[in-house]
Amino acid sequence: MRFFNAKFLARSDTALSTSEDLLGSLSRRQFGLTAAAALAVPTALQAHQAPKISSKGTYDITVDRVRMNIGNVRRRGVGYNNSSVPTILRFKEGEEVTINVTNNLNETTSIHWHGLILPFRQDGVPGISFNGIAPGETFTYRFPITQAGTYWFHSHSGFQEPDGAYGAIVIEPRGGERVRANRDYVVQLADSHPHPGRKIMRNLKRMPDYYNRSQRTLQTLIKDSRQDSLQAALRERGMWGRMRMMPTDIEDVQGFTASINGLSTSQNWTGLFRPGEKVRLRIINASAMTYFDMRIPGLKMTVVQADGNDVKPIKVDELRVAVAETYDIIVQPRENKAYSIIAESVGRTGLVRGTLSPKEGLVGAVPALRPKPMLTMADMGGMMHGMGMGDHVMQNMADMDHSNMAGMDHSNMAGMDHSNMVQAGAGDPFYAEGSGLTPKAYNGGKFLSYSDLTASRPRYKHRAPSRTIELRLTGIMERYIWSINDIKFDDAEPIILNYGERVRIRFINETMMAHPMHLHGMWSLLDVGKGARNPIKHTVNVNPATTVDMDVEVDEPGQWAFHCHLSYHADAGMFRKVVVNGGPA
Amino acid sequence: MQIYTIAGAAGILLTTMSMTHAEPLIYGFQAERLEYRNGDNDENVFVWDFDVVAGTDELKFVWRSEGEVVEGSGEFEGLENQLRLQFPISTFFDAVVGVQASTPDDLPDRYNAVLGLKGLAPGFLEIDADFYLSDHSFFRFEAEYEGLITNRLILIPSIELVVPLQDDLAYDQAAGGATVEAGLRLSYDLVGRAFSPYIGVNYEKSFGGTADLIQASGEKNGVTSIVFGTRMMF
Numbered sequence: 119m120r121f122f123n124a125k126f127l128a129r130s131d132t133a134l135s136t137s138e139d140l141l142g143s144l145s146r147r148q149f150g151l152t153a154a155a156a157l158a159v160p161t162a163l164q165a166h167q168a169p170k171i172s173s174k175g176t177y178d179i180t181v182d183r184v185r186m187n188i189g190n191v192r193r194r195g196v197g198y199n200n201s202s203v204p205t206i207l208r209f210k211e212g213e214e215v216t217i218n219v220t221n222n223l224n225e226t227t228s229i230h231w232h233g234l235i236l237p238f239r240q241d242g243v244p245g246i247s248f249n250g251i252a253p254g255e256t257f258t259y260r261f262p263i264t265q266a267g268t269y270w271f272h273s274h275s276g277f278q279e280p281d282g283a284y285g286a287i288v289i290e291p292r293g294g295e296r297v298r299a300n301r302d303y304v305v306q307l308a309d310s311h312p313h314p315g316r317k318i319m320r321n322l323k324r325m326p327d328y329y330n331r332s333q334r335t336l337q338t339l340i341k342d343s344r345q346d347s348l349q350a351a352l353r354e355r356g357m358w359g360r361m362r363m364m365p366t367d368i369e370d371v372q373g374f375t376a377s378i379n380g381l382s383t384s385q386n387w388t389g390l391f392r393p394g395e396k397v398r399l400r401i402i403n404a405s406a407m408t409y410f411d412m413r414i415p416g417l418k419m420t421v422v423q424a425d426g427n428d429v430k431p432i433k434v435d436e437l438r439v440a441v442a443e444t445y446d447i448i449v450q451p452r453e454n455k456a457y458s459i460i461a462e463s464v465g466r467t468g469l470v471r472g473t474l475s476p477k478e479g480l481v482g483a484v485p486a487l488r489p490k491p492m493l494t495m496a497d498m499g500g501m502m503h504g505m506g507m508g509d510h511v512m513q514n515m516a517d518m519d520h521s522n523m524a525g526m527d528h529s530n531m532a533g534m535d536h537s538n539m540v541q542a543g544a545g546d547p548f549y550a551e552g553s554g555l556t557p558k559a560y561n562g563g564k565f566l567s568y569s570d571l572t573a574s575r576p577r578y579k580h581r582a583p584s585r586t587i588e589l590r591l592t593g594i595m596e597r598y599i600w601s602i603n604d605i606k607f608d609d610a611e612p613i614i615l616n617y618g619e620r621v622r623i624r625f626i627n628e629t630m631m632a633h634p635m636h637l638h639g640m641w642s643l644l645d646v647g648k649g650a651r652n653p654i655k656h657t658v659n660v661n662p663a664t665t666v667d668m669d670v671e672v673d674e675p676g677q678w679a680f681h682c683h684l685s686y687h688a689d690a691g692m693f694r695k696v697v698v699n700g701g702p703a
Numbered sequence: 704m705q706i707y708t709i710a711g712a713a714g715i716l717l718t719t720m721s722m723t724h725a726e727p728l729i730y731g732f733q734a735e736r737l738e739y740r741n742g743d744n745d746e747n748v749f750v751w752d753f754d755v756v757a758g759t760d761e762l763k764f765v766w767r768s769e770g771e772v773v774e775g776s777g778e779f780e781g782l783e784n785q786l787r788l789q790f791p792i793s794t795f796f797d798a799v800v801g802v803q804a805s806t807p808d809d810l811p812d813r814y815n816a817v818l819g820l821k822g823l824a825p826g827f828l829e830i831d832a833d834f835y836l837s838d839h840s841f842f843r844f845e846a847e848y849e850g851l852i853t854n855r856l857i858l859i860p861s862i863e864l865v866v867p868l869q870d871d872l873a874y875d876q877a878a879g880g881a882t883v884e885a886g887l888r889l890s891y892d893l894v895g896r897a898f899s900p901y902i903g904v905n906y907e908k909s910f911g912g913t914a915d916l917i918q919a920s921g922e923k924n925g926v927t928s929i930v931f932g933t934r935m936m937f
Contacts, residue, residue, distance in 0.1 A: 316727070321896075323729040324756065325936070328896055335851040359826040362795055594794055596823055599760055606760075689727075 166304065166379060167198065167205040167285075169217075176216040177207060179285075181227045181251075181273070186282055189375030189382035191310040195282035196223065196273065203380035204306050204404070205285035211266040211292040217259040219251060226250040226275055229259070230638070230679075231287065232442060233269035233426050233656040236261040238676030241638055243274045246679050246695055250275055266291035267426025268400040268444045269656075270306065277315020280406030280685045284308065288400060289426075297422045299398035299448055303389040305472065307401065307439065307461050309374035309408035318371055319686055322598045329371045332467060332490050333364060362596060363501075365492040365554070367630060369465035370686065371407045376461060376470035386481055387472040393454045397474060398422075400446050403439040406685040409632065409659075410439050410461040412447075413560050414474065415485070417457060419447040421566060427641075427654040428574035435563030438464065440634040440659035442683035445566075449474070458482030464555065464632075466490045488560070493630055496552035499663035500628040550663040555632065569646045571653035577641060578671045580650035583622035586667075587613065591660060591682070591692065593629045599690055600629075600682065606691025613680065613694050615672045617701030623668050625660040632661045633687065637696065639678040643669040657683060675701030730757040731937055735847075738932025739774075740905060744923040747774040750932075763789040763797075779808045785817060796822030796830075803835055811873050813839055839871040855892040859901070861885070867913065875920060877912025890934055899934040 169177040184197035198205040209215055221227045228250045230242035240261040244250035251257040266289045273283035286304045295302075311318060321328040334355070342351040358365055378387040391397050399419075403410055412419075413436040420431045423446035431448075439445055439461075451457050454476050462469040466487045473482040546567045549556040559565040593600040602610070615621055623642075625635060635642075636657045643652045645667040652669070660666045681693035734753035741747050748771045755766040764787070771781040787801035801817040819833030824846075831845040843865045850858040863884040867876040888903030908925040909917055917924045 319727065320729060320731060321936075323760075324731050324733070325896065331854045333851055333854055335853050337853065356826070362823055362825060362827060596795055597760060597791070 167201045167203050169199065169205055169207055175213055176218070178218045178220070179205065179229070180220045180222055181229075181278075181283065182222045184282065186310060188310045188377050188380060189384065191312050191375045193312060193314065195310070195314075196227075196278045197282050198285050201380075202282050204304075204308075206304055207271065207285065207287045209263045209287065209289045211263055211289055214260070214262045218256050219259065220256040221251040221253055223278075224253050226252055227278060227283070228274045229271050230274040231259075231261075231269065231271050232636070233267075233444070234261070234287070235264055235639065235641070235674065238639055238674065238678060241678065243638065243679045246677050263289055265289060265426065267423055267428075268304070268402060268446050269426050270402045270404055270442075270444065272404065274679070277319065277406075277685060277689070279404075280309075280311065280315040280318070282308075282310065284404040286400070286402055296428065297398065297446075297448060298396060300395035301389065301391055301397040302400070303397065304379065304400045304402065305387075305389075305459065305461075306379050307403045307405055307408075307410050307470070308377045308380070309371070309405040309463070309468070310377060311371060311374045311406075313373075315406070315685065319689060322370060322686055323690075326370070326595050326598045327364065327367075329373055330364070330366060330369070331372050332366045332369070332465060334366060357495075361498070361501075363498065363630060364595075365494070366490070367493065367595060368491060368555070369408060369463060369467055370631070370684075372465065372467045374405075374408060374468055376408070376410070376463065376468045378459065378461065378470050378472040381472070383469070383471045383484060387459075388478065388480075389459075389472070389474050390478070391451055391474055391476060393452050393476060394450065396448055396450050398446060398448050399459070400444065401439055402444045403441050405441050407441065408468070409441060409464040409634075411464060411557060412437050412439055412445075413460050413462075414449055414457050415460065415483075415560065416453075417449045417451055419449055421570075422446050422448055424571050424653055425655040425657060427577075429653055430572040430574055432566070432570050432572075433564065434566040434570075435559040435561055436557070437566035438557050440632065440657060440683075442634050442636055442657040443655075443659070456480035456482045458484070460485060462487065464491070464557075485560075492554045493662065494552055494554040496550040497554055497630050497662035499550055500626065501630060501663075548659075548664060548666065549661050553661065553663070555661060568644060568653070568659075571644070571646060572648055572651045573653050576650045577654055578620075578643070578650075581620055583620045583669050585619070586622040586624050588624045588626060589635075589694075591625055591627045591629055591633050591635075593631070593687075593690075593692070595630070598686075600687040600692035601690075602692055602694055607681075607693035607695075608691065610694060612677070612697045615670070615696060615698045617672055617675055617698050619672050621670050621672060623670060625658070625666045625668075627660045627662055627664055627666075630662045631684075631687075632659055633682040633684065633692065634659045635681070636683045637670065637678065637680045639674045639676065639696075640670050640672060643671070645669065672698055674698060728757055729759060729763070731755075732935070733937075734933075734935040736932060737935060738901075738930045740928040740930050742926050742928040744926045746926075748772060748780060749774065750930075753935075758789070761790060765789055765799075765801075779806075781805075782807045787817060789821060792820075793822070795824070796820055799833060813837065813871070813874070815840070838869065839874070839876070840868040841871075841876065842866045842868060857890050857892070857899070859886075859888045859890060859903075861888070870912075872916065875913060875916040875922075877916055880909060880911030880913030880916070882907065882909040882913055886930070888930065896936050899936075900932070901934065902929075902931045904928065905930050 169179050182200045184202045186195040186202045228242045228244050240259050241247040269287040271285050272279040286306050375382050381387040418433045420433050422431050457474040459472040471484045548568045557565045590603050592604045634657050642655045642658050644655050658668050675698050678696045680696045681688045736752040738750050750771050752769045758764050767785040769783045783805045785803040787799050789797045789799050792798045799819040803815040803817050805813040815835035815837040821831050824830045829847045833843050835841050845863045847861040865882045867878050870878050884907040886905040888901045890899045890901035892899045905928045914924050
């Protein structure tokens with residue numbers, strides 16, 4: 119409270135709300151200021167917490183025990199600035215920021231600035247960048263803002279992030295936003311769970327399907343045997359059973375309440391617009407475990423940024439946001455009506471609806487969950503050599519493939535047309551061919567693929583990597599052990615990179631789950647075959663049974679975290695320390 | 704008394720383990736059975752079978768307790784406590800070493816070393832296969848399957864096979880004379896997986912020399928029970 123003074127109030131128009139920045143710059147010229155502001159500001163004020171700004175460039179954040187009240191999640195959690203509604207930090211490219219983080223918890227905490235390029239001591243990973251922030255202590259982060267775009271921040275201690283310790287970062291480019299929009303909103307997704315993170319981990323370790331309530335049952339067996347034959351259905355189940363794998367193993371932790379900016383469907387996060395305005399949505403997936411498919415029925419979404427870096431605008435109908443990724447989209451609602459913002463989990467076990475509305479109080483429609491997908495033998499492809507299964511199993515798999523696919527086609531993707539599926543499989547090289555996870559837009563239209571992403575402004579001169587580091591993403595679902603190259607973090611040596619080199623990281627996913635891999639401190643240049651125009655990311659999703667390459671310009675000294683961003687996978691051991699040798703002291 | 708000693712030892716071991724491992728402790732209580740059996744031999748018993756687990760991926764410490772208390776008399780017809788160390792030997796199986804104490808009322812106490820396997824067999828069969836080794840050795844095999852009728856309504860067939868490797872006349876056990884127990888329980892996950900009440904049937908029958916010993920002692924061989932109880936997991 120000591121800093122809550124006139125300076126804070128004076129700066130509040132740039133720091134407080136989601137939309138005022140733009141109202142201040144663009145729409146002031148384009149539209150009547152008062153009307154737009156009157157519409158936009160109240161919602162924005164409700165929707166987010168802001169840090170206290172004690173002086174220019176100095177921000178105060180407290181880490182507190184808070185009461186979560188999100189759908190069916192009513193429990194104590196962790197929040198910033200005494201709220202379960204995420205805080206937004208608004209920075210300007212080129213400024214030097216000082217952030218005082220006060221830990222009011224009775225355990226150590228930390229804040230990691232996800233996607234920000236900064237000195238490694240400021241990166242906020244206990245045990246790698248610093249020692250963490252002890253209870254009662256205030257830690258001061260100080261670093262220059264050298265980039266623009268949408269990012270986020272979260273605790274890197276224990277399970278504080280799944281328990282609610284996350285917020286958003288919006289950095290305005292030097293010289294103002296490059297993409298013109300009249301409204302600008304953060305849409306931060308999360309998957310709050312009634313169980314605290316520690317309990318979830320304990321339950322997963324003892325019973326990996328503890329939270330999987332989408333398993334196949336007698337009912338689905340009857341349904342499948344009607345579609346095909348009992349024999350085929352049983353044979354297909356026998357196949358999975360012999361492998362001791364579940365095709366329904368897509369979302370480890372179900373039973374969550376999805377939220378937008380800390381608000382559930384019924385709490386209905388709302389962004390206001392006037393018909394014809396361009397609305398920028400900064401989508402951030404701050405979930406612990408859940409990938410979301412995003413759509414706004416009735417509107418095309420133009421993707422303009424991925425992981426904070428501008429991409430060549432591409433119009434899509436739906437996009438998948440892996441955990442920890444961000445996408446900025448522009449929409450232009452022309453009708454004077456409410457539009458639903460729908461984030462539906464990839465396993466189709468939960469969704470959240472927010473509303474884009476011309477006025478307060480309107481509520482967008484809530485669609486039913488689409489049929490649950492199932493993994494196919496294609497998604498298992500990576501496991502086979504990893505688990506050392508013999509030719510016998512492989513042979514069986516080849517036999518099985520057809521009936522399995524048929525089963526999937528009929529029972530789980532009802533209404534899905536086969537030709538589309540083949541197309542989709544062939545069309546998105548970032549999914550195993552025939553994968554049960556291959557997405558399809560709700561209206562049959564365009565679904566964003568990694569291959570659609572093209573960097574607007576390359577950050578580096580393109581050059582060939584000097585070497586390739588292979589990282590096999592590995593795990594044993596039955597034990598809930600997750601690892602890299604079959605070695606858990608606790609038993610692993612750090613990955614050594616040399617300052618000044620360009621190194622290629624090759625992810626080979628030998629598990630049946632997708633893993634969002636996040637390298638701290640340096641950009642991940644995701645190889646989509648566009649050379650210098652490959653998208654610049656901080657989080658790279660690697661789907662089951664696929665191999666994904668990314669290049670890293672090793673231009674930051676120090677030591678960094680590198681891990682799967684699914685909270686419980688990271689904690690189980692799919693995590694590495696990266697040490698950069700050499701470089702400026 | 705022995706229970707307390709065992710529990711105390713468990714406590715000490717848990718503390719040391721949690722201190723020596725950097726990874727968070729995996730721990731919990733899991734009761735596969737906590738039930739009332741209404742048998743067709745005019746005997747009603749209260750039965751439990753639970754594990755208390757603590758440890759890591761690499762090494763788990765388990766206190767396993769099984770007991771049968773006769774309704775009315777309160778007599779412990781069976782009382783068995785085990786301290787087991789469990790560590791992975793393959794993707795799906797753990798090896799088990801431990802000690803077992805069998806201390807029912809009116810029967811001599813028995814102590815065994817335990818050597819076994821625990822894991823998941825193809826087809827999602829949960830398996831426990833243990834040798835109990837002493838002057839009165841026996842082998843016990845347990846298998847259980849969770850058949851999902853819905854995602855919460857679960858039909859659980861189970862089978863337990865005990866084969867005495869040596870005679871133990873006090874316990875009515877003859878070498879090679881197997882006892883088979885088969886069960887079918889229908890459980891419903893009422894509160895998450897924490898509390899899952901069930902109803903079911905249980906059938907127990909002995910063969911060979913063991914059957915003869917049971918008949919000689921005037922007890923019924925081939926007992927069918929109606930059971931109701933709950934599974935629990937914390």
